Amino acid sequence: AEDRLSVSALSVQSGDGELRALGSYALADGATVVSLQLDALDLAAWLPDQPTRLDGSATITGALGGEWQLGLDRLEGQWRGLPLSLNGDLSWAGQGLPRGRLDATVDDNRLSLRPTTTGHEATLTLASLAALLPGADSSGQIVLRQDGERLAWTIDIAQLTLPAEGGTTELRGLSGQGRVDFADEINVDGKLSLAALQGGDVSY
Numbered sequence: 001a002e003d004r005l006s007v008s009a010l011s012v013q014s015g016d017g018e019l020r021a022l023g024s025y026a027l028a029d030g031a032t033v034v035s036l037q038l039d040a041l042d043l044a045a046w047l048p049d050q051p052t053r054l055d056g057s058a059t060i061t062g063a064l065g066g067e068w069q070l071g072l073d074r075l076e077g078q079w080r081g082l083p084l085s086l087n088g089d090l091s092w093a094g095q096g097l098p099r100g101r102l103d104a105t106v107d108d109n110r111l112s113l114r115p116t117t118t119g120h121e122a123t124l125t126l127a128s129l130a131a132l133l134p135g136a137d138s139s140g141q142i143v144l145r146q147d148g149e150r151l152a153w154t155i156d157i158a159q160l161t162l163p164a165e166g167g168t169t170e171l172r173g174l175s176g177q178g179r180v181d182f183a184d185e186i187n188v189d190g191k192l193s194l195a196a197l198q199g200g201d202v203s204y
Contacts, residue, residue, distance in 0.1 A: 015042030030064030135163030
């Protein structure tokens with residue numbers, strides 16, 4: 001149609017890999033459809049400091065001012081030499097957590113998103129933080145739960161070590177919970193507790 005821009009075949013070579021794409025864009029309402037196929041795609045040309053190599057496929061659909069959908073079909077590869085995996089189907093209307101299902105892993109760290117009977121729940125498991133932040137270490141979980149216009153959070157970190165100037169800062173027994181309400185006005189409520197803190201020669 002005359003009011004639609006289309007790309008029937010686009011190929012991008014990078015290293016020994018390839019990205020193939022097709023899509024369309026409607027000028028009237030901004031409706032967009034994009035399909036991507038990645039075959040051992042090396043992202044060094046775009047991310048020279050974050051070496052990444054990916055296989056798999058992805059689809060993006062949506063419209064301006066409306067809901068967007070992202071489909072990830074076994075998008076796997078390596079990021080900075082670490083195993084990376086993305087798989088799921090998500091939709092987002094611009095507020096709160098995305099809806100749908102997602103499994104994302106980098107080394108032993110995992111992010112999962114699942115629907116519940118009243119909303120959605122996202123769980124971030126930190127098992128090898130050093131893979132994401134050199135010099136760091138971690139063991140624990142962060143959970144977000146959305147129920148309508150309420151977003152609740154829970155933190156349960158047994159141990160967290162972060163690099164700091166001249167050494168490291170170590171936290172033990174970090175836990176807490178709270179919520180954010182997005183009804184008529186934003187209300188935040190929560191609490192945190194910490195069993196021990198050590199940084200350099202200082203400990204609590």
